[in-house]
Each structure stands twice: as structure tokens, then as C-alpha cells.
Amino acid sequence: MVKPRMQPKNPEEKREKVNKYQNNSKQNGQPQQRVQISQMTTNRGEAMRAGRRNFETADKAVDRWNVFEKHHEHAVSSVLPVANNRLRVTFLGGLEGIGEKNMMVLEYGDDAIIVDAGFDLSVDLPGVNYAIPATTYLETIKHKIRAYAITHGHMDHIAALPYVYEQYPAPIFCASHFCSEMVEKQFMSINEERGTDLQPERIVLNMDDHERYVLTPNFTIEFLRITHSIPDCSTLVIDTPIGRVVNTGDFRLDPEPLDHHPSDVTRL
Ligand SMILES: [Zn+2]
Known part of the structure; x- marks a missing residue:
């Protein structure tokens, strides 16, 4: 059943209410005077x-x-030492949301590889614009760190690199020159800001040719093209003695990307 709309019992009553509201903005019918700051x-x-x-x-x-x-x-x-013939995967960020200091560490035997090293862009503290992954854990495995592998050039994946690299230097692998240049730009920016002279070795693997790189007997890496919201993004494939690890990186599958470089679905 449809209820009839509520009507004021008396039309005059409604008019009175309107007038009362209008009178709030006036004092005795006069426009309200502005208060000068000096009078506050x-x-x-x-x-x-x-x-x-x-x-x-x-x-x-x-x-x-x-x-x-x-x-x-x-x-x-x-933290317990990694047992023989075991692969340890440690996430130092990146699991709680977008823009959250992505960093993953893989360890096998005496080797470790770090995947991405980004800013936490969501930090909301007075005077703090961003945070980097806590590197305390890396201190315990610093003798094993053989390389950084970067999936793409977004700040939540590359921006912490200069800070982490400074303490734990190793070559930085990228899937494209675009990503490599983004990394370079970030190092230049931090060098300028902090007066450092960090110049990491940057190695670009050709992901369209499925170039593979044997980092150590325990780790072989390959990048695969995947579409996202900036050019030349990649999925990282890491072959280890006990199996294959795939870090998809960020992706937004697009069969017709503007740069005409679709995801390498066949290889995937
Ligand atoms: Zn991204």
C-alpha cells in the first residue's frame, strides 16, 4: 500500500517554518554583520x-x-637458519595493499635474491612522506644477497632500492630499459638529496626474447611481459633446485594495450 505524502496540517504552519529558517540569517530583519578578525x-x-x-x-x-x-x-x-634443500620465501612488505613497500626475499643454500624494493606510500605520520621495508632481516642474510630483480618501475616497487642497496649492494636486474631508467632516476634523486654516489650495476634482460640469466646454481631468472598501468612491466620467473617460483608483479590484463605490447600469455 502506498502511503499518502505527509502534508502540514495547516499550510500557514509550513510558511511560518520557512520564515523562521530565513530569519536565522538575519537579525531583526537586518543582514547579519560580518565579524572582523580583529574583533574575534x-x-x-x-x-x-x-x-x-x-x-x-x-x-x-x-x-x-x-x-x-x-x-x-x-x-x-x-629466525631459524634455512634447512638444507629448502627454499625460504620471506615477504618484507607488499601483502597488505596497493602501494605497500613491495619486497620479497628468496633464499636457497647460500644464495638469496630480493624481488622489488618499494616505498610504503600510505604512511600517515607527521613529517614522514613514505617508509621503506624493514631491513633488519636482510642483515641476517647479507652475505647471501646475490641480486635484486625488479618487476616494474612503480615507486612502491623501486623507490626504496637506493636505501637498501646502500647497505646490501648487488646487481639490479630489470625487464626493460624503461624500468632500468626509472631505477637510475631514483638513485640520482636520492644521491642528490643525501650527497651519496651510489651507482649500481644495472642489467636489462630481454623479456620478449625470453632471455634467461643464471644468477647462481640455485637461481635462474627470466622476465615475462605483462600489462599493467605503466610501460614494460613484467612477471618474474625464478627457477630453483626445488621448483619454479612465479612472482606476477602488478598486472592489469589488457589484450589491446596502447603501446601494442600485450602480455606474453603464450609463454606464461
Ligand atoms: Zn604497479
Whole structure:
């Protein structure tokens, strides 16, 4: 059953309500006068309380971050060595959302490879624009790090490279010159900002020719073309003694990309 629309009992009553509302913007029928800033009275106590609230909010945000870091360090102190003939895959970021400091570490025997090293773009702390993956774990395996392999040139995959590379230098593999140049640009930017002179070895593998590179007897890598939202993105294939690991990288499958380079579905 359709209910009849509510009508004011008395049309005059409705008109009165409208007039009452209109009168709110006027005082005695006169337009309300603007208050000059010089005439405003500042409540000093209220301003101080507001300032204190801002600091408390900032402190809480920082504390939340510290809790994560403490937890992380505790977890690292109890890391067991990798057993023989086992592949260990460790994620130092990238599993909780878009723009979240992508970094994956693969270890087998005495070798380790790092896949991507990006900024966390979602950090919301006063005076902090981004964060990098916690490298405490890398410290425990630094003697094994043989290479970085980068899936594509987005900042959440490459931007932390200069900071991580500075502590743990190794060659950087990319699937395209575009990605390699993005990496170079990031190093130049950080060198300029921090007065460093980091010049990593950058190696581009031809993903369209399915170029494979034997990093060590434990790791052989190959990039495959995949479409995403910037040019020349790749999926990384890593062959290990116990099997093949595929890190898809970011992708957005597009059969007709603007650059006319579709995903290498056949190879996949
Ligand atoms: Zn991306």
C-alpha cells in the first residue's frame, strides 16, 4: 500500500517554518554583520587544548609504528637458519595493499635474491612522506644477497632500492630499459638529496626474447611481459633446485594495450 505524502496540517504552519529558517540569517530583519578578525576573541585555553590534542594524536600514530617495529625485531631474533634443500620465501612488505613497500626475499643454500624494493606510500605520520621495508632481516642474510630483480618501475616497487642497496649492494636486474631508467632516476634523486654516489650495476634482460640469466646454481631468472598501468612491466620467473617460483608483479590484463605490447600469455 502506498502511503499518502505527509502534508502540514495547516499550510500557514509550513510558511511560518520557512520564515523562521530565513530569519536565522538575519537579525531583526537586518543582514547579519560580518565579524572582523580583529574583533574575534581568542580563547587561549581552547587553543592550547586543541594543540595538545594534535600532539597526542601524532604521538599515538608514532607509537603504533613503534609497536610494529618492536614486533618485527623480536620476530627476526628468532629466525631459524634455512634447512638444507629448502627454499625460504620471506615477504618484507607488499601483502597488505596497493602501494605497500613491495619486497620479497628468496633464499636457497647460500644464495638469496630480493624481488622489488618499494616505498610504503600510505604512511600517515607527521613529517614522514613514505617508509621503506624493514631491513633488519636482510642483515641476517647479507652475505647471501646475490641480486635484486625488479618487476616494474612503480615507486612502491623501486623507490626504496637506493636505501637498501646502500647497505646490501648487488646487481639490479630489470625487464626493460624503461624500468632500468626509472631505477637510475631514483638513485640520482636520492644521491642528490643525501650527497651519496651510489651507482649500481644495472642489467636489462630481454623479456620478449625470453632471455634467461643464471644468477647462481640455485637461481635462474627470466622476465615475462605483462600489462599493467605503466610501460614494460613484467612477471618474474625464478627457477630453483626445488621448483619454479612465479612472482606476477602488478598486472592489469589488457589484450589491446596502447603501446601494442600485450602480455606474453603464450609463454606464461
Ligand atoms: Zn604497479
